[in-house]
Amino acid sequence: MQNLDNLESQSIFIFREARYAFKNLAMLWSMGKDSNVLLWLAKKAFCGHIPFPVIHIDTTYEFPQMLEFRSWAKEYYGFELIVKINQEAIERGISYKTHDPVTVTHELKTVALKQALEEYKWDGLITGIRRDEDGVRAKERYFSPRNQSMEWEYKNQPPEFWNLFLATLPNNGHVRIQPLLDWTELDIWLYIKRENIPIPSLYFSKNGKRYRSLGCWPITHPVPSNASTIDEIIEELYHTKTSERAGRAQDHAEPNAMQKLRAKGFL
Amino acid sequence: MNNHLPLGTKTFNIVFAGHVDHGKSTLIGRILWDTDSVPKEKKEAAIAYCQKNRIEFEYAFLLDSLLEERTQNITIDVTEVNFFYGQRRFRIIDAPGHLEFLKNMISGATKADAAVLVIDSSVGIGEQTKRHAMLLALLGIKQIVVALNKFDLVHYSPQAYKILHNECTQLLEKLELPCNFVIPLSAKSGENIIERSMHLSWYEGKPLLETLLGLDISASPENSPLRFPIQDVFRFDERRLLAGRIESGKLQCGELITFYPSGKKSKVKAIHHWPPESSPQVVLAGKSTAIQLEEEIFVERGEIIAHENTPPIVATDFFARIFWLGDQPLVLGAPYTFRLATQQGIARVLQIQRVIDAMTLEDLQPVPMEVKKNETAEVIFRTSAPIACDLFENVQTTGRFVFADQNRIAGGGIILKALPSKPVHEIKGRSRISAAQRAKFLGHRSGVFWMTGLSGSGKTTLSNRLEQILFHRGILAYVIDGDELRGGLSKDLGFDAQDRKENIRRAAETAKTLAKSGLVVIVALISPFEEDRKNARSICEKDGILFKEIYVDAPIEICKSRDPKFLYLKASKGEIPKMTGLDSPYEPPSNCDLHLLTAQESIETCLEKLLDFIVPLVRISPDKERELGLLEDPAAEI
Numbered sequence: 001m002q003n004l005d006n007l008e009s010q011s012i013f014i015f016r017e018a019r020y021a022f023k024n025l026a027m028l029w030s031m032g033k034d035s036n037v038l039l040w041l042a043k044k045a046f047c048g049h050i051p052f053p054v055i056h057i058d059t060t061y062e063f064p065q066m067l068e069f070r071s072w073a074k075e076y077y078g079f080e081l082i083v084k085i086n087q088e089a090i091e092r093g094i095s096y097k098t099h100d101p102v103t104v105t106h107e108l109k110t111v112a113l114k115q116a117l118e119e120y121k122w123d124g125l126i127t128g129i130r131r132d133e134d135g136v137r138a139k140e141r142y143f144s145p146r147n148q149s150m151e152w153e154y155k156n157q158p159p160e161f162w163n164l165f166l167a168t169l170p171n172n173g174h175v176r177i178q179p180l181l182d183w184t185e186l187d188i189w190l191y192i193k194r195e196n197i198p199i200p201s202l203y204f205s206k207n208g209k210r211y212r213s214l215g216c217w218p219i220t221h222p223v224p225s226n227a228s229t230i231d232e233i234i235e236e237l238y239h240t241k242t243s244e245r246a247g248r249a250q251d252h253a254e255p256n257a258m259q260k261l262r263a264k265g266f267l
Numbered sequence: 268m269n270n271h272l273p274l275g276t277k278t279f280n281i282v283f284a285g286h287v288d289h290g291k292s293t294l295i296g297r298i299l300w301d302t303d304s305v306p307k308e309k310k311e312a313a314i315a316y317c318q319k320n321r322i323e324f325e326y327a328f329l330l331d332s333l334l335e336e337r338t339q340n341i342t343i344d345v346t347e348v349n350f351f352y353g354q355r356r357f358r359i360i361d362a363p364g365h366l367e368f369l370k371n372m373i374s375g376a377t378k379a380d381a382a383v384l385v386i387d388s389s390v391g392i393g394e395q396t397k398r399h400a401m402l403l404a405l406l407g408i409k410q411i412v413v414a415l416n417k418f419d420l421v422h423y424s425p426q427a428y429k430i431l432h433n434e435c436t437q438l439l440e441k442l443e444l445p446c447n448f449v450i451p452l453s454a455k456s457g458e459n460i461i462e463r464s465m466h467l468s469w470y471e472g473k474p475l476l477e478t479l480l481g482l483d484i485s486a487s488p489e490n491s492p493l494r495f496p497i498q499d500v501f502r503f504d505e506r507r508l509l510a511g512r513i514e515s516g517k518l519q520c521g522e523l524i525t526f527y528p529s530g531k532k533s534k535v536k537a538i539h540h541w542p543p544e545s546s547p548q549v550v551l552a553g554k555s556t557a558i559q560l561e562e563e564i565f566v567e568r569g570e571i572i573a574h575e576n577t578p579p580i581v582a583t584d585f586f587a588r589i590f591w592l593g594d595q596p597l598v599l600g601a602p603y604t605f606r607l608a609t610q611q612g613i614a615r616v617l618q619i620q621r622v623i624d625a626m627t628l629e630d631l632q633p634v635p636m637e638v639k640k641n642e643t644a645e646v647i648f649r650t651s652a653p654i655a656c657d658l659f660e661n662v663q664t665t666g667r668f669v670f671a672d673q674n675r676i677a678g679g680g681i682i683l684k685a686l687p688s689k690p691v692h693e694i695k696g697r698s699r700i701s702a703a704q705r706a707k708f709l710g711h712r713s714g715v716f717w718m719t720g721l722s723g724s725g726k727t728t729l730s731n732r733l734e735q736i737l738f739h740r741g742i743l744a745y746v747i748d749g750d751e752l753r754g755g756l757s758k759d760l761g762f763d764a765q766d767r768k769e770n771i772r773r774a775a776e777t778a779k780t781l782a783k784s785g786l787v788v789i790v791a792l793i794s795p796f797e798e799d800r801k802n803a804r805s806i807c808e809k810d811g812i813l814f815k816e817i818y819v820d821a822p823i824e825i826c827k828s829r830d831p832k833f834l835y836l837k838a839s840k841g842e843i844p845k846m847t848g849l850d851s852p853y854e855p856p857s858n859c860d861l862h863l864l865t866a867q868e869s870i871e872t873c874l875e876k877l878l879d880f881i882v883p884l885v886r887i888s889p890d891k892e893r894e895l896g897l898l899e900d901p902a903a904e905i
Binding site for chain 2 (some may be wrong): 002003006007008009012013016017019020043044045046047048049051131132133138139141156157158160161162164166169172182184240241242246
């Protein structure tokens with residue numbers, strides 16, 4: 001499994017560079033499959049420790065199974081967990097019943113993250129995004145600067161090569177560190193299988209359906225599937241012709257929705 | 268589990284490069300389409316988009332996901348996509364072709380095992396094709412496949428192939444790259460990509476994808492010498508762990524290791540991975556690891572762990588090939604942040620030996636004093652502290668480095684030679700603004716024009732008029748006058764030999780500083796001794812400042828009769844000891860750059876001669892002449 005070894009080693013390398021470069025580091029965690037691989041790699045990078053807080057941006061539309069997993073994992077891994085909810089938006093009546101998915105995602109995820117950043121002043125933020133998830137994410141860097149408004153200047157990204165990273169910190173902004181950038185959906189599953197990484201049960205088929213990607217329950221749809229083991233999921237992915245985030249409404253609500261979301265600070 | 272999946276194999280990274288509009292993205296889109304690697308809804312979305320906007324379907328849309336890219340039809344930043352073909356897993360890195368996106372092209376290309384250079388057959392090799400090929404050579408990518416795209420436009424002609432094949436061979440040979448694969452194809456019509464093309468029966472090679480399958484995956488560097496740069500030192504508990512990645516070679520428990528550049532030694536006590544049961548006895552190249560030492564020696568991030576018998580180079584002076592990406596040019600002598608492996612320090616470029624023109628791949632003549640954005644060069648640089656490294660040809664990871672300016676990567680390079688640390692003359696560059704930038708801003712170059720001659724020979728008169736005329740021609744000039752100097756900077760000096768020498772040194776240093784700021788400096792000083800004037804010249808020239816000596820020559824009798832400052836009168840009364848020309852000698856210049864005879868020629872003639880001499884030396888181009896309109900140009904009457 002040379003491919004997985006290379007991916008693992010590169011991710012660990014990036015984690016360690018991030019910890020060296022940033023005084024005030026945090027890691028985003030959504031309890032999903034990528035997030036759990038991220039957590040696992042952090043443990044590997046720091047020899048069994050997770051030397052920074054783990055942040056969950058809670059939209060209040062989490063699947064109950066995910067919240068259960070959250071409490072379990074906190075105990076199991078023993079990390080410092082920070083849960084952040086954009087209370088102000090919820091009080092303003094932002095909800096999937098009354099608003100479109102792009103607006104709600106922006107308010108409950110992006111704005112919530114902004115509030116957390118203002119509160120905790122992180123200069124480095126580790127995320128689990130992958131290049132193959134989306135055409136816009138494909139253009140990301142391992143170390144990706146964001147300005148104070150969390151905007152991503154995708155037209156003028158700093159050069160990045162040979163693993164010689166420089167943490168370019170914009171004024172009062174932060175840097176996103178993205179150790180999973182090179183991983184594909186298939187790599188994630190092969191690694192989960194190899195390392196035996198705990199993940200929520202929603203990914204496995206129930207009644208002919210399973211979730212390929214997880215988000216807020218009102219806008220996340222399962223795909224038809226009978227894959228109820230990791231091996232079956234891997235086999236399914238090898239043959240599938242639909243994309244991973246097809247069941248995520250906010251990506252497809254309008255043309256270039258993802259680009260607009262990301263430029264404003266969405267993962 | 269399916270056995271036909273080539274999942275465990277190493278991913279083969281291929282960068283697609285080439286001139287803008289030569290069809291790179293179309294070719295990649297086509298490959299994805301033909302190998303059935305595009306998700307259904309992505310296909311549908313691209314088709315729907317084209318229908319909605321009433322444009323012809325383009326394979327490039329499968330890739331160019333960003334809004335601006337669809338509307339402008341170009342690739343802004345690197346896109347990476349995976350596909351499987353013939354038991355091999357490929358990652359395509361699509362690099363943008365536009366010049367202004369070169370940094371993105373490099374960000375993508377540095378990860379590649381091989382490159383596909385896409386050329387529009389109907390156009391031939393473009394400027395970017397050359398530039399990209401040069402970068403691929405610089406980045407050490409040796410396997411290059413030339414895709415002669417749009418071959419339908421040259422009617423699948425074997426003659427056209429022959430001509431293009433020749434051109435490509437010549438280009439790659441110039442860059443010392445092998446030219447083994449030149450493939451005629453058409454991305455748009457899908458010819459010679461997977462299947463051999465009906466139209467190309469004369470072509471003897473393989474189609475594109477089969478060619479890619481035949482390329483080598485680079486051998487793993489396990490058999491090279493051990494290089495283990497320390498990334499960090501962990502103290503999470505009682506243990507002290509050195510963390511990092513083995514970049515080449517292998518490391519074993521219990522063996523003796525040496526740290527470079529410090530030269531400290533220790534033994535490996537244990538290797539610690541997580542989960543603990545996965546901790547190995549041996550770690551091979553490519554693996555991130557953490558080790559514990561037998562004895563607690565103080566080492567930090569940056570040191571490279573190696574074996575004593577195969578040490579890295581430790582030096583401060585290097586000969587290297589670089590490419591520059593910064594908006595501001597690379598300035599000689601200016602301090603840049605330097606990074607190699609996990610070492611970080613300050614580096615200054617001492618010499619620029621070659622700058623290569625990407626258009627022609629020829630050296631720029633004369634050798635420029637700076638390296639501009641998107642140029643490639645060969646330089647000698649010095650680091651502020653010794654660096655442990657390798658020649659790029661021996662170990663790639665420890666043989667390449669980056670320069671950063673204000674915390675943004677401004678360039679990268681590879682080490683070709685380490686040099687013995689002999690005291691090269693260092694240009695003490697502090698300024699981040701180059702002489703060329705200042706000249707461009709002002710519209711003229713700087714320089715020091717040193718006027719020497721007896722008191723009363725006409726130095727002050729000429730230099731003041733000259734300053735005024737130059738100014739009105741848009742050349743910012745300033746006079747440093749002997750009297751002014753003595754009234755200020757040299758207030759503390761008298762007139763003995765020692766003090767006169769010091770006065771001239773101060774004048775020269777001041778002139779040099781002003782000239783470094785971009786001005787044309789005219790010095791009007793008696794400066795009677797050849798040695799002092801030589802010293803003034805070397806003060807300026809060693810910092811790269813143009814220095815010209817002008818002899819303002821009038822016989823002593825004439826000067827005495829003029830006596831504009833009554834100095835000769837005062838001297839005759841004994842008020843001024845050691846008056847030059849009377850009781851202290853004047854040494855005429857043996858080798859001046861301009862000789863003015865003010866006793867025989869009018870002031871106007873002398874001024875004309877001065878202007879004819881100075882203006883061509885400092886003017887960049889006549890169109891820089893500025894009408895300041897402050898005063899009538901006093902030169903108009905000349």
